[in-house]
Amino acid sequence: MIIVIGAGPAGLAAAEAASRNGSDIALIDSSPRVGGQYWRNRGTVKGYRSGRADQLFSKISSAKSITHISEATVWSIEKEGDLFRVNYLQGGEESSLTAEKLILATGAYDRSLPFPGWDKPGSMTPGAAQAMLKGSGVLVGKRVVVAGTGPFLLPVATGLAESGAEIVGLYEANSPIRWLLSLHALLLNPGKFAELFYYGNLLKRFKISLKFNRAVSSFADGSATVSHINSHFMVKSQREKIVHTDVVAVGWGFLPDLTLGGIVGCAQRVDSDGTTIFAVDGEQRSSVENVWIAGEATGIGGADLSLIEGEIAGLSASSQSISPSKRFTRIRKEIFANALKRSYPIGDGWQSWPQESTTICRCEEVTMHEIRESVTELGAEDSRTAKLFTRAGMGLCQGRVCSRNVSEIVGGLTHCSVTDGERIASSNRPIASPISLGLLGDGKK
Amino acid sequence: MTERITFTFNDKEFTCESGQSIAAALIAADNRELRKTRFGNEPRSIFCGIGICFDCVVEIDGVANQRSCLVEAKQGMKVVSAT
Numbered sequence: 001m002i003i004v005i006g007a008g009p010a011g012l013a014a015a016e017a018a019s020r021n022g023s024d025i026a027l028i029d030s031s032p033r034v035g036g037q038y039w040r041n042r043g044t045v046k047g048y049r050s051g052r053a054d055q056l057f058s059k060i061s062s063a064k065s066i067t068h069i070s071e072a073t074v075w076s077i078e079k080e081g082d083l084f085r086v087n088y089l090q091g092g093e094e095s096s097l098t099a100e101k102l103i104l105a106t107g108a109y110d111r112s113l114p115f116p117g118w119d120k121p122g123s124m125t126p127g128a129a130q131a132m133l134k135g136s137g138v139l140v141g142k143r144v145v146v147a148g149t150g151p152f153l154l155p156v157a158t159g160l161a162e163s164g165a166e167i168v169g170l171y172e173a174n175s176p177i178r179w180l181l182s183l184h185a186l187l188l189n190p191g192k193f194a195e196l197f198y199y200g201n202l203l204k205r206f207k208i209s210l211k212f213n214r215a216v217s218s219f220a221d222g223s224a225t226v227s228h229i230n231s232h233f234m235v236k237s238q239r240e241k242i243v244h245t246d247v248v249a250v251g252w253g254f255l256p257d258l259t260l261g262g263i264v265g266c267a268q269r270v271d272s273d274g275t276t277i278f279a280v281d282g283e284q285r286s287s288v289e290n291v292w293i294a295g296e297a298t299g300i301g302g303a304d305l306s307l308i309e310g311e312i313a314g315l316s317a318s319s320q321s322i323s324p325s326k327r328f329t330r331i332r333k334e335i336f337a338n339a340l341k342r343s344y345p346i347g348d349g350w351q352s353w354p355q356e357s358t359t360i361c362r363c364e365e366v367t368m369h370e371i372r373e374s375v376t377e378l379g380a381e382d383s384r385t386a387k388l389f390t391r392a393g394m395g396l397c398q399g400r401v402c403s404r405n406v407s408e409i410v411g412g413l414t415h416c417s418v419t420d421g422e423r424i425a426s427s428n429r430p431i432a433s434p435i436s437l438g439l440l441g442d443g444k445k
Numbered sequence: 446m447t448e449r450i451t452f453t454f455n456d457k458e459f460t461c462e463s464g465q466s467i468a469a470a471l472i473a474a475d476n477r478e479l480r481k482t483r484f485g486n487e488p489r490s491i492f493c494g495i496g497i498c499f500d501c502v503v504e505i506d507g508v509a510n511q512r513s514c515l516v517e518a519k520q521g522m523k524v525v526s527a528t
Contacts, residue, residue, distance in 0.1 A: 037495055121488050124493070128494025131494035401493070415497065
């Protein structure tokens, strides 16, 4: 038996590939329906239809050897001899399942950077704006600013516009000139030209103008300040504009969720852009025997890369052969993923955006002033010490939103670059999802 | 045809379609604020929308710390802002 955790593009591709030789598969996911964030409720909302998803969904539902366990939140994984025991919560009940092999495809979430007003109602991630629309058919506001960096801003802005929102601004922090460094990646992935053309047409149709080198530098009471920034993300003085809007949807690429692989003990490494990811071999094997990892958790690369990684992981875990052309496809998609990292980097200048009173840790309401003081007055020299002094990263989200930002702020204040060890330590947590002590007590053998 | 759902949020009645999350239903009804923070008493709403950030937590039928962006609204649910 193989347990696949996560039913987004990587997990679905893995389950489908592994089922080709009849292997028994349990596909566990926290949502009511398969698709993950990328294909959430696909087909029901304008602009999000996908033939590729439909094909994969129908293969998954017709495969007799795949059991789909939905609305199940995995909170821990234990090793029992040669077996992995996966503990999950489903409808308030604690259950578990064992298998010889695991494929982890836990995906990613939007990275956020703090700015004055980022904690006010109406400020959210682009992923949130899209999830509300795809999952519930609800527009987060009539007037929306979409900002941050990366190609994900385009489907979010055009998707909201197709459903009737007025996109009052679309601001990319980086310059498109960076793509000149990566022309080879575009030539290896010519399909991307078609996507660019598609979104370009939609932007024209909805009269959305995409502006570069700009960021939302503050948000309050229905108005956003949009500032010109340089390539290091420092705000250029005197060049700003006030935009009236219900919502600012701001995102800075993605962070993978590493929790489950971390619990199992899979080795991690720091990617070229500072993101902590899992180290895997050419067949998506992690450092732990019988654990494969695919998708965003092995390097942010989008759905195309996730699909081929998932397929390779599924074939490898079910002892099927992997053709050279599949291996080449993975390399081709990886080259494109690396081009994205080069084209949409995050400049350290963001650390100058928060004011002293700006919240850095949303859960524990820790301000920039408190973090600064932990370094300058209390002598914290690394983010771990700063967290102990301030409680930053110790709330319900367990630092998923702020811990990388806190590490980088403390690095900036102490004039030290954040070490790989620190980046890896701040990405791991012993329990994947909050669970009550009662359930924890009752659920145990 | 989609079923209509009625639930209460802080004792006020809201209706939505079945399958919508509590947070989505409230935002669709122009009720953006979901709770106030413990220390600063600041208003908060949805932020990540996918269950990562826990900013949208509410109490649902007496159970605290439920993410309103993940939980689908059900008939007769009693939802209260977390304190």
